[in-house]
Amino acid sequence: MGRPPSSAKDGVKKGPWDAEEDKKLVDFISKHGPxxxxxxxxxxxxxxCGKSCRLRWINYLRPDIKRGNFTAEEEQQILRLHAILGNKWSAIAMQLPGRTDNEIKNYWNTHLKKRLIRMGYDPMTHEPRTDLMACLRVLAMSNNGLNDLLNHNPLDVNAVKLDYLKQILQSTDAGAPNLVSSISTPLLKGSPLLNSLPQLENQQASFSMGATSSLHLQPLHHPITTALSASPMDLQIDPQVTFPPSLDSMPFDGTAARLSCGFFQGDNLVENISAAWDFESASDFVPSFISDADTPVSNPGDVRSSSSLHCGGGASGRSSPWTEIFFDHSIIQ
DNA sequence: AAGCGTCCCAACCGCAGGTTG
DNA sequence: GCAACCTGCGGTTGGGACGCT
Structure with a gap:
């Protein structure tokens, strides 16, 4: 467990502590104090190094450390305190005798945060995240319906792709309070793939999002994709838009598309997420998540790969919870 | 049984703030 | 006032454990 043994420049040992080192540290501190x-x-x-000794003592060797799982009462206390204090782990630890800030931080990151997300709460604000539901539905289709279709009829890949696109474009969320946008699909005109499904053309699709959301749909693997990503396809949906007529003639090779959602507080973009669909092969059909650049998230199941998604409004360097929101949400699973 | 992916958590790192000379 | 040193904090890392195929 932990880091492998390694040596620093000055020859100081690093990595996991062995029993002999623990004994030396405990013996010394019990005689002389920290x-x-x-x-x-x-x-x-x-x-x-002194830092390593301090950490070992505080997080592991201290005699008043409480071992074992967190109780339900402790969990509730952590949740309550985190809602007030945020990631002030040391302050939270002061209210939980025998628990260390590191232990609480780890428990939060591995259990409580994910649980909040599954319950539909933002782990930072502890508020419900209703504005995500439209995107979650789109992504749920990708993980469930599409895979089912592929499994049942693996040979008819094009039909599956078309059905999938159709589902995306038809997705609605009548239950959400802010039904604010409608999107026409002239962008998809001309695609060899879509030409085989005439009824899809000019179809109106509704997406329910927050009243100040933005949305754009654009082809990937296209020479002008980069230019498009800056504008004019980044659309502010407030309250209703359709794709600009100029996009009607845009070539679309039918191999990939991207759905992107931006969430705003006032004029400030606080979060931007994207899902990309690569239609080149059936195996690539599950959308991959991309940040504001064109860098795919290589391993979306591992939350540590989500650092390219920036969570606005928080401390710099904080990793975004959004990927977890998608992949841990009960709708997805 | 083997291979692979994900989870978990001890330990590390960088930085900020406080103290000392 | 300033630099060096020390302490504490929050974020991140990485490898063993575990579960799934």
Missing amino acids: GCWISLPKLAGLNR
Whole structure:
């Protein structure tokens, strides 16, 4: 568990602690108290840096550390405190005797945050995230309906693709309070793929999102994709738009498309997400998530790969919960 | 049984703030 | 006032454990 043993420039040992090191540290601190962490390693006969000793003592060796699973009461307390304090793990730990900030942080990241997400709450604000539902439905189709179709009729890939596109374009959310946009599909005209399904042309599709959402649909793998991503296809849906007529004649090779949603607070984009569909092969048909650039998320199941999605309004460097929202949500699963 | 992907968590890193000389 | 040092915090890493195919 943990980091592999390694040596720093000055020869100080790093990585997991062994029993002998633990004993030296415990013996020294029980005799002399924690004191100065910088000089402690030398005095205790440890080939570690003071920082490492401090961390080991505070997070593992301290006699008042409580071991074992978190109780339901502790979970509730963490949730309550996190709603008030945010990621102030040390402040939260002060209210939970025997628990360390590191332990609480780990427990939050591996259990409680995901649980909140599954329940439809934003783990940072602890507020319901109703504005995500339209995108979740689109993505649910991708993970369930599409795969089912492929499994049942693997040979008729084009039919599956068309059906999938149709589902996306027909998706509605009558239950949500903000039914704000409608999107026509002239963009898809001319696609060899779509020509085989005439009724799809000019079809109106409704997407339900927050009243200040944006949406764009654009072809990938196209020479002018880059130019398009800046404008004019990034559309502010407030309250109702259709694709600009100029896009009617845009070539679409039928191999890929991207759905992108931006969420705004006032004029500020606080979150932008995209899903891309690659129609080149059936196996690539599950959408991949992309950030504001064209960098696909290589391993969307691993939350650590989601760092390319920036969560606005928080501290810099904070990883976005959005990928988890999609892949952990009960609708998806 | 083997291979693979994901989960979990101990430990590391960088940084900010406080203290000391 | 300033630099060096020390401590504490929050974010991130990475490998063993585990589960699934």
